Amino acid sequence: MENLKSFICGILILTSLNLFAQQTVRGKVTEKSTGSPLPGVAVLIKGKTTGTETNFDGDFELKNVNSSDILVFSFVGMASKEIPVGNKTNFTVSLEEDQELLNEIVIVGYGTTTVKDATGSVEAITAKEFTKGNIVTADNLLSGRVSGVNVSASGAPGADPSIVIRGGSSLTASNNPLIVIDGLPVESRSVEGSRGILSNINPNDIESFSVLKDASATAIYGSRASNGVIIITTKKGRNEYSLDLDYQYTIGQVQDRIDVLSADQFRDIIAQRYPDRIGELGNANTNWQDEILRQTGTSQLNATVKGGVLGMPARLSIGFLDQEGSLITSNFNRKNVSVALNPSYLDDHLKFNVNYNRTFEDSRFADNGQLGAALRYDPTQSIYDASSPFAGFYQHRNGRTILNGTTNPVANLLLARNIGKVFRHYGNFNVDYKFHFLPELRAVVNVGFDETEGSRAYTSPFDIGNTNETLRFAGVQSNDYSNRYNELLDTYLNYVKEINDFDLDATVGYSYQRFTNDGGATGNIFNPNSFPTTYADPDVVNIGFFSRVNIGFLDKYLLTLNYRRDGTSRFSEENRWGDFGGAAFAWKISEEEFLKSSKTFSDLKLRVSYGFTGQQNLENDKDIYLNRYRFGNQNSQYVFNGQVVQATIPSPINPDIKWEETATFEVGLDYGLFNKFNGSISYFNKKSTDLLFNAPLSDGTNYSNRIVQNVGELEINGLEFTLNGDFIKTEDIDWNFSFNTTYLDRKINNLNGEALRTQDIEGGTGNTIQILQENETPNSYFVFKQLYDASGNPIENAYADLNGDGIVNDDDRYVKESPFADVTMGFQSNFNYKNFDFSFNLRASLGNYNYNNVNSSRAQYALLVDNAVLGNVPSSVLNTNFVNTADVIFSDIYLEDASFLRMDNITLGYTFDRPIKKFNKNSIRLWAGVQNVFVITNYSGLDPEISNGIDRNVYPRSRNFMLGANIKF
Known part of the structure; x- marks a missing residue:
């Protein structure tokens, strides 16, 4: 035994003499750009499994370290760093963000x-x-x-x-x-x-x-x-104190206008076509679009404080926004407060996350319809009229009565007040506990809420929209309000374990969520026959039992299985519960021996997935699976015992309705090239069945002749491609980019032989221009085929007899194009040279078509005489020479290719490092930019980017010039 002790002592002495003495090392890890501590950084001894993690203050301690060891510091989203130990026992390490890993x-x-x-x-x-x-x-x-x-x-x-x-x-x-x-x-x-x-x-x-x-x-x-x-x-809190101040100011201006007849053109055409109306013309030259559109100013200020509060990482943020709209009187004001607390106890086994957000939103809404009124109003009239009883605004009138026709758009906007006020607060409390006796197992409880209260009040001192009465000094008033409440309880267990060559990550949980909705209206206080109304929809409760299992084998083969059983109070007991799930498999090809040494493929992964999900929401609160009643207005009353009683009207109901179901198959390939570029390419197929579709009913079987039912099938096929990488990456220059593109093909496979006309348009009454029809793209346009003369000019109301029956009628309308793009693209690039930064964003849309309802409903000579008054028309009438609307609004001449290339933003900035020397860390970034820089398109309207493809009274986008400062302490 003594010999053994002597041998061991000798080995220790030799080890010491050879500078292999073990020691305890400590240190702090921070984020280089901000100096903030980084919790959760892995600190390992290279080549060994020995290691630790930094705590919430970024501190670490590692025992039994040799002076010849190398410490490896790694953190998701950061570039790893290796530091030899040597004779040091205390380390200060800063990690930089690695652009290639940020998305990991x-x-x-x-x-x-x-x-x-x-x-x-x-x-x-x-x-x-x-x-x-x-x-x-x-x-x-x-x-x-x-x-x-x-x-x-x-x-x-x-x-x-x-x-x-x-x-x-x-x-x-x-x-x-x-x-x-x-x-x-x-x-x-x-x-x-x-x-x-x-x-x-x-x-x-x-x-x-x-x-x-x-x-x-x-x-x-x-x-x-x-x-x-x-x-x-x-964003979450941190222990180290910091202060961020961000301010920007934006000046905006709408650049384009709809081309309408100028005042002189208007006078000439009235003289030619309606000489008996010349006496109604004025002497002014008014561009009504210029009068209702304005230069705007937007200011934003955000202040964020981070730092420990009673030992807890914390974050407090306050934001102020004041945004003017391009349409006069339009305004949006928002005030935000958010708080985040993220303490950790019991050696990080017990973690809390508290997030609370509070918002005050004030809006003044402007009537978009006045954009159309500005196109129509007589350009020869002045804005103001000293003799007018309507607050000094010019109106087409006979004495004190407004004539039947469009009213002064400037007066309509300035005299009306449409005010919205909203209070919203939401947040969550999350508890995450890793069991001491079984650290592979975590229990998570998440409690959340979202409460919103809103009101909207409309007042006008002059009822200038009433064409048959004289001036109303009292005006009109309405006040609507609604409240929404959302409560959540989620709880789940998560188990993570390495078992030989297998990695297991399993989750099982329960979710409960309740939605409450109520509101009403005060009624028109100046109309004694109007009633205040209230409503309280039945609460909607969603309950879910969910699970997920991730299994990895040899870090090459990955399998994910998801399952959820959902129940909702929206449906009847027979249809209340549904089962949803999915499975996905991935093969990391780049981890195989035949690719490990490849200099071309730095990453290659094949993905295959299949699953099915649901959809239960109808637009515009049309919950026809609930028993709902509404109160009638002054036109729905009866007299009982001498008293006027307001009618209660039942809404249509379909107790057999259930959710739509969508099955999705996908195969994809994720790739990395030359350790420089990465991206993916994916093909997917989606099939939605039991579509929530507004189908007809037999007369007398419900409270409507149409109701939403589960009918039909929709199929979507698509390809997606992404590419990200660096053009240049050196010590002084970092130039990176991100590109994505998507191809989509949509088709309605089945509607039980039904077709539904959609999207009301201006021009006539009850006219529509889009259709849902089997074997066609949803919301395709349904139009007549325009005929042209020998010179290529369109012939008014002359259309092709497509079915050959010798009669041109509604049966000859055909399906042509759709508002959906075949291909969309996005490109973003950042260029950094030392302290300079430059970035821009581009978007493109190919194959989408717009229906130009501005021209179809207004570009006809007959509309120069609008009932009792004269009205302007778009100058495109000079190209078609159309006289009457009639069926001209259904002509395919008004379908236009709305493909576009848009530069959304371009910014240039410069960062001053430590401009205030007495502080260890501070910076000021000054920047300038332009938003909505340009749009390249063949579309003749104001803006080709319209979500539903119908161009009428679209609120135009402005070009914005921005200045800002980001200050950090």
């Missing part, structure tokens, strides 16, 4: 994964990659950045966007994706007075978006996931 971490339903381990179609973008510019609402961050995701909004301030993923999945139900904020699914419909559900969210509070597109990724959200899922993650 992906938040999915009830968990996370990485791009390299993802089996489904999931894309994520983080704050570093967001679209820059005049970012007012959250959707602006996402526009053009993700393949298969189309984001479109009008130019109105704080406008609610249309977001469609992979062409949607429905015909007459909602095509909105499910939006989840910090684990809380939110209602897709907003309240009275609100611009939309995304308008109240401060984009400055968002850390990342994850877009789940295929059914294997979305199936864990079951009956609400057929249109895809967008998961929004907000």
Whole structure:
């Protein structure tokens, strides 16, 4: 034994003499760009399994380290760093963000994964990659950045966007994706007075978006996931104190106008065609579009404080937005407060995440219809008339009575007040506990809420829209209000374990969510026959049992299985429960021996998935599966015992209705090339069955002759391609790019032989221009084939007899084109040279068509005489010489190719490092930019980008010039 002790002592002495002495090393890891501590950084000894993680303050301690060891520091989204130990015992390490790795971490339903381990179609973008510019609402961050995701909004301030993923999945139900904020699914419909559900969210509070597109990724959200899922993650707190101030000011101006007859052209044509009306012309030269559109100013200020509060990482953010609309009187004002607390206890076994957001939204809405009125109003008349009893505004009138016809658009906008007020607060409390006796097992409980109260009041001191009465000093007033409440409880267990060559990640959980909706209207206080009304819809409760299993073998073969059983109170007991699920397999080809040494393919992964999801939301609160009653107005009353009683009217109901179901198959290939480029290519097929479709009923069988039923099948095929990488990456220059493109083919396979005309248009009464029909693209245009003379000029009301029966009637209308693009593209690039940064965004849309309802309903000579008054018309009438509307509005001459290339944003900035020397870390970035830089298109209207393809009274987008400053301490 003594000999053994001597031998061991000798070995220790020799080890010491050879500088292999073991020691304890400590240190702190921070993020280089901000100096903030990085929790959760892996600190390993190279070549060994020994290691630890940094705590929430970025500190670490590692024992039994040799001086010859090399420490490896790694963190998702950061470039790894290796540091030799030597004789040092204390380390300060800063990690830089690696652009190639920023997208690796992906938040999915009830968990996370990485791009390299993802089996489904999931894309994520983080704050570093967001679209820059005049970012007012959250959707602006996402526009053009993700393949298969189309984001479109009008130019109105704080406008609610249309977001469609992979062409949607429905015909007459909602095509909105499910939006989840910090684990809380939110209602897709907003309240009275609100611009939309995304308008109240401060984009400055968002850390990342994850877009789940295929059914294997979305199936864990079951009956609400057929249109895809967008998961929004907000920014979290940190222990180290910092202050960020961001300010920007934007000046905007609408650049284009609809070409209408000038005042002189108007006078000449009236003299030629209606000489007996010359006496009604004025002496002015008024461009009414110029008078109702204005230069705008938008200011944004965001202040963010991070730092420890009672030992808890915390974040406080305050935001102020004031945005003027291009249409006079239009305005959007928002105030946001958000708080995040993220403490951790018991050696990180117990973690809490608290997020609370509070929003005050004030809007003044302007009547978009006045854009059309500005096209029609007589350009020879002045805006003001000193003799007018209508607040000094010119009106076509006979004494004190307004003549039948369009009224002064400037007066309509300035004299009306349409005010919306919204209060919203939402948040969640998340508890994550890793069991001490079984650290592979975690229990997570997430409690969330979303409460929104809104009102909208309309007042006008002059009832100038009433053509048969004289001036009303009292005016008109209405006041509508609505409230929405959303409560959530999610709880689940997650088990992660390495078993030999297998990696297991299993989740099982339960979800409960309740939606409450109520509201009403005060009625018109100046109309004694109007009634105040209230409503309270039955609560909608969704219950789900969900599970997911991820299995990896040899880090090459990955399998994901999802299952969810959903129940909803929206349907009858017979149809209340449904089963949804998905499976996905991925093969990391690049991990095989035959590709491991490849210098071409740095990554290669094959994905195959299949799954089925549901859809239960109808547009515009048409919950016809619930027993609902509405109160009639002053035209629906009866007298009982001498008292006027307001009628109660039952709404149509279909107790047999259930959710749509969408099955999705996908095969994809993720690739990396030369350690420089990466991307993916995917093919998918979606089939939606049991479509929620407005089909006819037999007379007398319900409270309507049509009702939404489960009818038909919709199929969508698509290809997606993405490519990201670096043009140049050196110590001083970093030039990277991101490109995506999507091809979509949509077809209605079955509607039980039915067809539905859709999209009302101006011109006549009850006319429509689009159709839902079997074997056609949804909402294709339904038009006559225009005939032309020998000179190529269109012949008014002359159309082809397509069925050859010798009569041209509605049976000769045919299906032509659609508002949906065949191909969409997005391109974004960032260029950094030392302290300079430059970025821009481009988007393209190919194969989409617009119906120019401005020309079809207004460009006819007969409309120069509008009832009792004269009215202007678009100058395109000079090309067609059409006289009467008649059936001309159905001519295919008004279908125009609306393909476009748009540069959304371009920005240039310069960052001053440590301009204030007495502070260890601070920076000021000054920047300037332009939004809506240019649009290249052959479309003749104001804007080719229209979500439903019908161009009428579209709120125009302005070109915005921006200046901003980002200050960090």
